[in-house]
Amino acid sequence: MQAQAPAAPAEPTKTKALADKFTAKFSGTVIDYVRQKRLKLTTSPDRIKEVALFSRDQLGFDHISCVSGTDWIAKNEIEVIYFVDNLSTPGFADVVLAIAERPNRDNPMVPTLIDVWPGAEYEERETHEMLGVDFQGHPNQKNLLLPEDWNDIPPLRKDYISPGR
Template sequence: MSLSHEREDALVQKLKENFPADIKETNIIRRARLEVTVAPEKIKDVAAFLRDKLGFDHPNGVSAVDYNRENRFEIVYHISSMRVKDMRDLVLDLKESVPRNAPKVGSLVSVWSGVENYERESFEMFGIEFDGHPRLEKLFLTDNWDGPPPLRKDIRFPTD
């Protein structure tokens, strides 16, 4: 396996050409692992571009990360491609940041319908609201759970 980053560089180049103002940061972690930080307002357009033009049609999951020291949440869409066979080993992390006191972002269910469950989990575990989600309810937690979102960093449990 070659260790060059040509594919990743080409992807970043294409994204930057099409969205010069909205791609805030790109980072190649290693071969086949790529991070792209996007402005939250434009994430839907970037996602649709990734799906239609670059072949990223397979959602792998959605992570939410709580950076409470920097007072923000980060929502990471892990997406990969099934259509382009040479890119099946590549995972693109599409990231967006929202302030911690007003966590509200647009949902990407209309782009990848498979992210529905992951966004629901981020909603209940972190309290992030997804605009345009068809069914923003609790997924794993019980319906009568009224505590704070349990995976936030400021929720402490007795530990070692």
């Protein structure tokens, strides 16, 4: 039995069609990559809620699976990124949509998306404590995993050096 099919990757038609819907609806949306089962796009913090609502209500991306952040210290930006699954559209369960925004690193303020995806509540809270991103409108941004008396810069920022390093 052939374990892996190393055939040439098929055209990502499904994700390409999704990407086209976003670019047609929201000008200024940057498509970072279109892969077979993955689509990543970047938008601005003041438009992300519209994009999120569109992807949930029109395209069926209703199941949040991960919220992440990356410190791009050389560009002075923090990237906040939401990974969402689609459980309501048949045939789209294998697609993961990634919606990113890049607020300024000095004062990263973005709107919370927990009214779009309530499952993002603790993940945004974790991104807040680990990267210092302020999610405007989030009901509780207390430390979740870090000690309540953590008195240093957020640890996943690149200029935080772990003790002993």
